[in-house]
Amino acid sequence: MIQVARADPIRDSQDIATLIQICRTEKKTVLNEYTADEEREYITNLPPRDAVFVARVIDGPFAGFASINKRYRHSERLKHCGETGTWIMPAFRRQGIGKVLWEKGIFPWCQKHGFKHLGFSILADNREGIYFYESLGFRVCGYHRKLVYGYEGTFIDAIEMELWLQK
Ligand SMILES: CC(C)(COP(=O)(O)OP(=O)(O)OC[C@H]1O[C@@H](n2cnc3c(N)ncnc32)[C@H](O)[C@@H]1OP(=O)(O)O)[C@@H](O)C(=O)NCCC(=O)NCCS
Numbered sequence: 001m002i003q004v005a006r007a008d009p010i011r012d013s014q015d016i017a018t019l020i021q022i023c024r025t026e027k028k029t030v031l032n033e034y035t036a037d038e039e040r041e042y043i044t045n046l047p048p049r050d051a052v053f054v055a056r057v058i059d060g061p062f063a064g065f066a067s068i069n070k071r072y073r074h075s076e077r078l079k080h081c082g083e084t085g086t087w088i089m090p091a092f093r094r095q096g097i098g099k100v101l102w103e104k105g106i107f108p109w110c111q112k113h114g115f116k117h118l119g120f121s122i123l124a125d126n127r128e129g130i131y132f133y134e135s136l137g138f139r140v141c142g143y144h145r146k147l148v149y150g151y152e153g154t155f156i157d158a159i160e161m162e163l164w165l166q167k
Contacts, residue, residue: 001057001058002055002056002057002058002063002097002100003055003056003057003058004053004054004055004100004101004104004105005053005054005056006051006052006053006054006105007043007051007052007053007054007065008043008054009039009040009043009044010040012043012052012054012062012065013036013037013039013040013043014036014039015054015062015065016034016039016043016052016054016065017034017035017036017038017039019062019064019065019087019088019089020033020034020039020087021033022089022090023087026090027123028123028126028129029085029087030121030123030148031085047069047070049070049113049114049115050067050068050069050070051067051068051105051109052065052066052067053065053066053067053101053104053105053106053109055088055092055097055100055101061089062089063088063089063092063097064086064087064088064089064092064097064098064101065086065087065101066084066085066086066087066098066101066102066105066106067084067085068082068083068084068106068109068110068115068118069082069083069084070082070083071083071119079114080114080115080116080117081115081116081117081118081119082110082115082117082118082119083118083119083120084106084118084120085120086098086101086102086129086132093128098132099135099136102136107165110165111165115165116164116165117162117163117164117165118138118162118163118165119141119160119161119162119163120160120161121144121147121148121158121159121160121161122158122159122161123148123156123157123158123159124143124156124157124158124159125156130159130161133161133163136163137163138161138162138163139161139162139163140159140160140161141160141161141162142159142160143157143158143159143160144157144158144159144160145157
């Protein structure tokens, strides 16, 4: 049984930092590497409309996390726009946990905090990520050529995805 809750800086920071490192190794994320202390600091100081949700087996291991952030901080006219991400431990993938993080965490949070448009860029070769977001209702709405620096001196294409949340 999976439980979804707001991230706790003490309990969850090491697990989140470890999962980010796993996804970096898999080349599935553009996130930087963070120490547990840096992650703790980040979660502790999240702006009021930003949130990180964690999925855990009840009384058991960490399974993954999802985040929602205000996407454009410079404009009141874009304050309904959010940016999101989802990361699941390899052993827990394809068991509906990403979906549960959204149903119990991200979607209710968006409704409560006035996020109506969600969007983000995802690496173009991340098929599982694209299928996952399409299963939530997102659509591919753009293509960025060579958006992401690929560490080996190359630049990687990315896909832009979006979802308009109906009331
Ligand atoms: C993408 C990711 C978050 C999906 O999480 P998940 O918990 O495995 O996804 P779910 O089990 O909730 O899947 C929900 C639906 O998404 C789609 N989906 C998820 N993984 C898929 C895959 N590997 N292939 C095809 N469709 C997939 C399916 O429609 C699935 O429904 P179904 O199992 O009933 O067919 C997970 O694979 C992951 O953490 N990947 C590495 C990090 C990453 O790429 N994150 C996305 C960019 S932020």
